[in-house]
Amino acid sequence: MTLLVYAKERFSADFAGPARFRRLDRIVTVSNARAVTICLWHGIALVLAVPLIDRFWDVPTFETYLPLDSQWFLFGVGWVLLALSVPACGWVEDVAARRRPRLLP
Known part of the structure; x- marks a missing residue:
């Protein structure tokens, strides 16, 4: 985050470009709305x-075809678990902020 703020000031970077892509904009919106849950x-x-x-x-099939010893696979599984925790626990942020609870903002 600090690097993004620095780049914006130092290079006069405009970060509005990704907002043109609907899916990317949606991912950023949900990430911002569920920042505490993600953290x-x-x-x-x-x-x-x-x-x-x-x-x-x-499981022999997983052992054969998946890179189970790779750090990148661990990183990917962690992201999947994090993606599951956002709708499962994120509504608590809405309750704490006294907003109407939503599954995904």
Whole structure:
């Protein structure tokens, strides 16, 4: 975040370009609306990804075709778990802010 603020000031960068793409704009909107949830759950998602991947080693097909020992696979599984935690727990942010709870903003 600090790098983005620095780049905006230093290079007069305009970050309005990604807003033209609807899906990317939607991802940024949801990320901003669920920033606290993402901040609280990202570490837990990465910690839970490790035992989940350990269970994948017991399935011969997964062991053969998935890169289970790769850090990038761990990173991907962590992102999937984080994506699941946003709709599961994000509504609590709305309740705390005294807004009407929504699954995805």
